[in-house]
Amino acid sequence: MNETLSIVIYVLVALAVVGSVAALLVRTRRTPKSMYPTRRDANDPVTGSAAGTDTLEAPPGETDVVVPDDLRDLEETPAPPARTIETPEPVQGRLARLRARLAKSNNALGKALLALLSSDKIDEDVWDEIEETLLLADLGTEPTMELVDALRSRVKVSGSQDPQEVHAMLREELIKLVDPTMDRSLAVERHAETPAVVMVVGVNGVGKTTTVGKLARVLVAEDKDVLLGAADTFRAAAAEQLATWGQRVGVPTVRSDVDGADPASVAFEAVKAGIDGEVDVVLIDTAGRLQNKVGLMDELGKVKRVIEKQAAVDEVLLVLDATTGQNGLTQAKVFAEVVNISGIVLTKLDGTAKGGIVVAIQRTLGVPVKLVGLGEGADDLAPFEAESFVDALLS
Numbered sequence: 001m002n003e004t005l006s007i008v009i010y011v012l013v014a015l016a017v018v019g020s021v022a023a024l025l026v027r028t029r030r031t032p033k034s035m036y037p038t039r040r041d042a043n044d045p046v047t048g049s050a051a052g053t054d055t056l057e058a059p060p061g062e063t064d065v066v067v068p069d070d071l072r073d074l075e076e077t078p079a080p081p082a083r084t085i086e087t088p089e090p091v092q093g094r095l096a097r098l099r100a101r102l103a104k105s106n107n108a109l110g111k112a113l114l115a116l117l118s119s120d121k122i123d124e125d126v127w128d129e130i131e132e133t134l135l136l137a138d139l140g141t142e143p144t145m146e147l148v149d150a151l152r153s154r155v156k157v158s159g160s161q162d163p164q165e166v167h168a169m170l171r172e173e174l175i176k177l178v179d180p181t182m183d184r185s186l187a188v189e190r191h192a193e194t195p196a197v198v199m200v201v202g203v204n205g206v207g208k209t210t211t212v213g214k215l216a217r218v219l220v221a222e223d224k225d226v227l228l229g230a231a232d233t234f235r236a237a238a239a240e241q242l243a244t245w246g247q248r249v250g251v252p253t254v255r256s257d258v259d260g261a262d263p264a265s266v267a268f269e270a271v272k273a274g275i276d277g278e279v280d281v282v283l284i285d286t287a288g289r290l291q292n293k294v295g296l297m298d299e300l301g302k303v304k305r306v307i308e309k310q311a312a313v314d315e316v317l318l319v320l321d322a323t324t325g326q327n328g329l330t331q332a333k334v335f336a337e338v339v340n341i342s343g344i345v346l347t348k349l350d351g352t353a354k355g356g357i358v359v360a361i362q363r364t365l366g367v368p369v370k371l372v373g374l375g376e377g378a379d380d381l382a383p384f385e386a387e388s389f390v391d392a393l394l395s
């Protein structure tokens with residue numbers, strides 16, 4: 001009897017022990033995970049993963065940095081209710097579509113040049129017309145002269161009037177002008193301790209916010225962890241516009257709800273959140289500043305200096321609107337005096353036959369065009385490649 005009683009007691013004790021261990025395990029699993037509890041590695045989940053059914057992940061935790069007075073309301077956009085995150089179009093498909101669009105918008109230029117070069121006899125009048133066509137495409141005076149001179153002497157030396165041969169020569173000379181040797185890669189690789197930081201600058205209305213949104217999509221499609229900083233505190237709706245772009249691909253946005261808050265502080269907080277959250281890339285949108293307003297341009301320099309207190313700025317992308325032609329060049333020069341521009345984003349190339357501006361800008365600044373905007377759609381941003389650009393012009 002005694003023996004039976006001890007067995008029953010043993011069984012009860014054993015059951016109680018197993019029960020409490022199980023309860024402990026379940027509770028441990030339910031403990032919410034912080035974004036990256038330890039150093040991030042390849043197995044960590046990607047915030048805002050491109051997977052079509054993912055929901056938004058909470059933005060990085062609070063920072064312990066002292067927030068300036070006018071930024072008391074600085075906040076990261078609260079995680080919105082679960083929503084479907086868009087999957088950006090893969091790079092290859094996007095490029096093929098955009099190439100076709102570029103070819104279409106520059107059709108007039110390509111057709112005019114080929115028609116001229118196909119004439120029975122390439123005489124002085126034809127050369128004059130070629131010159132005029134290139135100038136109208138915003139190639140700029142010096143590059144136009146160089147190209148026409150080079151082509152003339154090649155045609156003379158070869159004695160060829162065969163349109164196909166002349167076309168091939170024109171292609172080669174144009175590629176030389178666009179310069180395939182320039183490094184057009186984007187510096188978006190994370191450093192050991194800090195994210196890559198990309199600042200996007202330019203005058204108002206050129207497409208900065210749209211470019212930041214499109215670029216975030218490209219990076220998310222490449223499985224990068226991205227965070228946006230809305231340092232455009234000048235235009236009230238800009239932060240909202242940026243946060244909407246971010247939400248679409250599941251990327252958090254650091255912003256201030258105070259109108260006219262100090263943009264440098266917002267940029268600082270964004271980079272801080274990027275460091276704490278161990279993201280790969282922080283993209284900073286800035287206000288469209290009028291390049292003739294000295295105060296605003298000084299402010300842009302300050303934004304950069306403040307960011308650099310915590311992390312290197314890897315790219316400063318100057319956004320220029322291709323439809324503004326030579327005016328864009330004047331803007332570019334003023335910006336280059338305030339910050340070191342590392343690359344150009346040429347937007348609205350879909351709406352102009354003035355693709356020649358690419359050459360003029362690169363010549364003036366000595367900085368490569370790295371990206372081109374070819375439409376208002378979310379995936380209408382393409383890396384710039386000299387050869388395919390020229391092929392699109394001449395197709």
Ligand SMILES: Nc1nc2c(ncn2[C@@H]2O[C@H](COP(=O)(O)OP(=O)(O)OP(=O)(O)O)[C@@H](O)[C@H]2O)c(=O)[nH]1
Nearest residue numbers: 204205206207208209210288347348373374375376
């Ligand atoms: N067709 C075309 N439109 C574009 C392109 N990029 C931007 N846009 C449009 O240009 C307009 C201005 O774009 P935003 O991104 O708001 O310009 P922003 O430079 O941020 O403007 P501010 O915030 O006022 O400084 C919007 O209507 C965009 O849809 C492009 O590559 N092609």
